[in-house]
Amino acid sequence: MTEFATRVENVSISGIREVFEAAGDDAINLGLGQPDFPTPAHARRAAVEAIESGQTDAYTSNKGTPQLREAIAAKYDRDYGIEVDPGNTIATSGGSEALHLALEAHVDPNQEVIFPDPGFVSYDALTRIAGGTPKPVSLRDDLTLDPAAVEDAITEETAVFIVNSPANPTGAVQSEADMREFARIADEHDVLCISDEVYEHIVFEGEHHSPLKFAETDNVVVVSACSKTYSMTGWRLGWLVGSGDRIDRMLRVHQYAQACASAPAQFAAEAALTGPQEPVAEMVGAFEERRDVVVDGLEDAGLEVPTPSGAFYAMPRVPEGWCDEVLDRGVVAVPGEAFGSNGEGYARLSYATGMEELKAALEIIDSATAAVR
Ligand SMILES: Cc1ncc(COP(=O)(O)O)c(C=O)c1O
Helix, strand or coil, X not given: CCXXXXXXXXXXXXXXXXXXXXXXXXXXXXXXXXXXXXXXXXXXXXXXXXXXXXXXXXXXXXXXXHHHHHHHHHHHHHHHCCCCCHHHEEEECHHHHXXXXXXHHHCCXXXXXXXXXXXXXXXXXXXXXXXXXXXXXECCCCCCCCHHHHHHHCCCCXXXXXXXXXCCCCCXXXXXXXXXXXXXXXXXXXXXXXXXXXXXXXXXXXXXXXXXXXXXXXXXXXXXXXXXXXXXXXXXXXXXXXXXXXXXXXXXXXXXXXXXXXXXXXXXXXXXXXXXXXXXXXXXXXXXHHHHHHHHHHHHXXXXXXXXXXXXXXXXXCXXXXXXXXXXCCEECEEHHHHCHHHCCEEEEECCCCHHHHHHHHHHHHHHHHHHC
């Protein structure tokens, strides 16, 4: 009988799903990893018009339509003053495919991939699927990733380290100084830094900085997406930015695994990137208000929580049995260990949920916390 590949046997379905399945139908779900806002109307309309005019019936170029890649390149100039050649971008099926391509193209069997722990669930799984060895590193007390911890973890076998700011599951935002350090480490140690920037626009304090701006070599590849910024998780549209050589290798994987990103989604993404940006500002404003309510509510419940500066997650320290207790009382929170072994003793709360529900959830959290103390 054909056995299953070890690479795949070493990966399990995300622990987040298990929590959702355990929740009752009327539970308040603070487990969701996607904005609760509509995709901007102009992006939807662009896709509808492209479909109706027959522009989406065929494959696009493997890298994506020239217009979308122009829009991606223009975005880096507009947002960060970074010059990107549209030829050095690939439109992908979400940030997820972009991460997969970056790891497949750069990690040989048994090479090491360093990533934050707690960190986004895909880093560990995609490393294993690429045949690599996961090297999780712990975070500072404020839940940011310390460049020194990354540098200490680098060995002869290191192929890649992953930086994610703003971060899932912590909401932490790396400083400019940290990002300069990550770029220096990538340059000096000649290892690839994959910078996962899918939450780049959801920042409340300070600004997002990309290590791409600071690196002197081509050792930074950027992953981003429309998913979170434009509330387009269902459209499946992300991208990669890297040097010509790196794009060429990642394109080999993309070409055979995917051919091209979905054409309607590419038209929607082009409109989202080039059209009015007010819907983004409105969404980020709403997230910031909710962030304040959530942090206050958690602190009032007696929980210790670093104030998240971005994304739409908070990660309080919680007593043993806390996630089960809040789940029993009708609130879904994801146990921190779903994001790595250092996540134990924490929980991730998403505030991509309406204010009334959030307030109701915080009341339940208050009484549940008292019950397990
Ligand atoms: C840190 C991080 N990177 C990448 C992704 C993947 O995003 P996409 O929906 O664009 O595939 C997510 C989704 O939750 C994420 O949280």
